[in-house]
Amino acid sequence: MPHLAVSDVRAKYGSLEVLKGISFSIEKGEIVALVGPSGSGKSTVLRALMGLTPITGGDVDLAGERLNYSSSREVRAARDRMAIVFQQYNLFQNMTVMQNLTLAPLKIKRWDRAEVEAEARRLLGLVGLSDKIDAYSDQLSGGQQQRVALARALALKPQILLLDEVTSALDPELVGEVLDAIRKLAAEGMTMVIVSHEMGFVREVADKVVFMDAGQIIEAGTPAELFDTPKTDRAQNFFSNILRH
Amino acid sequence: MERILEQAPRFFSGPNLTLLFESAMLTLGMTLAGCLIGFGLAFVLVFLRQTPGLWALPLRLVCITYVEVFRRIPFIVVIYLVLFFIQTVTPDASLFTIAVIAICLYAVAYTADIIRGGLESVPATQVEAAQAMNLSRLQTNLRIVLPQAWPVIVPPAIAFAVSFIKDTALVSQVGVFELTFRGKELNNQGYSGILVFGTIAFCYFLLSFPLSLLGQHLEKRLATPRGERRTRKIRQP
Ligand SMILES: Nc1ncnc2c1ncn2[C@@H]1O[C@H](COP(=O)(O)OP(=O)(O)OP(=O)(O)O)[C@@H](O)[C@H]1O
Ligand SMILES: [Mg+2]
Numbered sequence: 001m002p003h004l005a006v007s008d009v010r011a012k013y014g015s016l017e018v019l020k021g022i023s024f025s026i027e028k029g030e031i032v033a034l035v036g037p038s039g040s041g042k043s044t045v046l047r048a049l050m051g052l053t054p055i056t057g058g059d060v061d062l063a064g065e066r067l068n069y070s071s072s073r074e075v076r077a078a079r080d081r082m083a084i085v086f087q088q089y090n091l092f093q094n095m096t097v098m099q100n101l102t103l104a105p106l107k108i109k110r111w112d113r114a115e116v117e118a119e120a121r122r123l124l125g126l127v128g129l130s131d132k133i134d135a136y137s138d139q140l141s142g143g144q145q146q147r148v149a150l151a152r153a154l155a156l157k158p159q160i161l162l163l164d165e166v167t168s169a170l171d172p173e174l175v176g177e178v179l180d181a182i183r184k185l186a187a188e189g190m191t192m193v194i195v196s197h198e199m200g201f202v203r204e205v206a207d208k209v210v211f212m213d214a215g216q217i218i219e220a221g222t223p224a225e226l227f228d229t230p231k232t233d234r235a236q237n238f239f240s241n242i243l244r245h
Numbered sequence: 246m247e248r249i250l251e252q253a254p255r256f257f258s259g260p261n262l263t264l265l266f267e268s269a270m271l272t273l274g275m276t277l278a279g280c281l282i283g284f285g286l287a288f289v290l291v292f293l294r295q296t297p298g299l300w301a302l303p304l305r306l307v308c309i310t311y312v313e314v315f316r317r318i319p320f321i322v323v324i325y326l327v328l329f330f331i332q333t334v335t336p337d338a339s340l341f342t343i344a345v346i347a348i349c350l351y352a353v354a355y356t357a358d359i360i361r362g363g364l365e366s367v368p369a370t371q372v373e374a375a376q377a378m379n380l381s382r383l384q385t386n387l388r389i390v391l392p393q394a395w396p397v398i399v400p401p402a403i404a405f406a407v408s409f410i411k412d413t414a415l416v417s418q419v420g421v422f423e424l425t426f427r428g429k430e431l432n433n434q435g436y437s438g439i440l441v442f443g444t445i446a447f448c449y450f451l452l453s454f455p456l457s458l459l460g461q462h463l464e465k466r467l468a469t470p471r472g473e474r475r476t477r478k479i480r481q482p
Contacts (some may be wrong), residue, residue: 079377092389094389104379
């Protein structure tokens with residue numbers, strides 16, 4: 001049984017249906033990449049999984065439990081098991097790096113303080129920011145903020161990590177440091193759903209690529225299948241355009 | 246002028262000064278008490294007003310109506326309403342209590358909008374990041390939104406309290422022994438109006454000026470980025 005199975009998920013913004021029945025699944029330790037043109041609904045898929053955008057239909061099975069996000073209990077359960085990293089980092093501006101990492105583990109998960117702080121230090125070491133532990137986010141570069149955001153999500157010990165274009169707000173010279181941090185997670189066997197425009201990176205780390213357009217999945221397969229021998233015209237167009245750049 | 250000079254020594258005598266000092270403290274006390282309680286209640290009101298869901302619609306309506314109505318009533322009318330309402334409920338309520346309640350009711354309506362504006366100035370993405378970690382609405386407000394909203398809330402809230410110090414003169418109408426009331430009294434005792442109300446004016450200035458300075462100080466401090474605020478504190482011996 002897959003770790004996360006999304007079946008026929010639909011979502012609307014007002015009267016505009018932005019997810020028109022999305023289905024994909026992910027095994028433990030796998031990395032699935034969502035790719036597609038701007039506005040195709042990639043972010044909305046991640047937001048729906050986190051209960052930030054309500055779904056109007058479909059099912060989500062997470063670790064054997066069915067979640068329809070219809071009750072606050074189910075939304076909490078989803079948020080308890082998954083963590084998201086946003087494109088714009090969204091670090092809490094009023095808190096230091098350490099406080100950002102420890103807030104939810106201490107106050108929501110109610111884990112032991114000593115363990116939470118030790119884990120936070122380990123994660124900051126993992127993303128190479130041990131010296132920034134007491135910094136506020138306005139004292140950090142974009143790349144550093146994004147690595148803190150990554151560490152903050154990991155501090156929740158999520159079963160699945162959702163990454164929404166975590167490098168696209170960064171200056172090109174800062175992209176590498178964030179991708180390196182994600183590579184380490186991949187090597188550790190973290191289960192991830194990644195939205196990314198970095199096709200080279202996707203090809204390198206993803207086990208499965210899901211190509212979306214206009215709220216639908218057009219094609220899914222291994223990176224080699226999609227990049228080298230796409231079956232649909234839309235995927236062919238998209239990849240030949242994006243890989244040329 | 247001669248009359249003023251002649252009256253001055255007698256006017257600035259011990260009993261009169263004590264009287265003025267006491268009434269100044271009364272003015273300050275009821276303003277601060279009313280505004281602080283009102284400020285606290287305004288937070289509750291704003292929080293209730295933000296309750297999501299259809300079932301909370303009546304609640305939201307009540308909150309909105311309260312703010313919109315009280316902002317449109319002259320303060321003096323609020324005072325009389327409170328006076329007559331409280332007196333029918335508990336005839337022996339003190340005038341000070343009545344004044345504080347009136348100030349409080351008025352302050353809730355005004356500061357609620359200041360607070361709401363402050364909370365709304367915090368980017369929605371901060372709220373989403375908190376929600377995604379399962380923080381409740383109250384936790385999100387207290388730990389994430391409010392700390393970031395202070396710089397937007399504090400300056401106008403203090404400005405409101407400062408300007409309200411003078412508006413409390415209106416409660417002299419119902420006989421609270423605050424500054425203006427004492428002024429009228431002293432004037433009736435035969436002291437020159439210019440002398441009396443010149444002194445009263447100066448008292449109002451003395452009451453509100455330090456509060457204005459405090460407001461300016463807080464405004465500057467809150468406008469400093471957190472990182473720098475911190476290093477500055479450490480550098481100081
Ligand atoms: N808050 C919103 N209100 C209304 N419409 C929205 C909102 N957010 C997104 N949309 C619309 O939903 C659709 C999908 O948006 P989404 O952000 O999921 O796309 P995306 O694939 O992540 O695009 P990008 O690559 O630009 O991030 C788009 O048509 C977008 O205009
Ligand atoms: Mg997006």
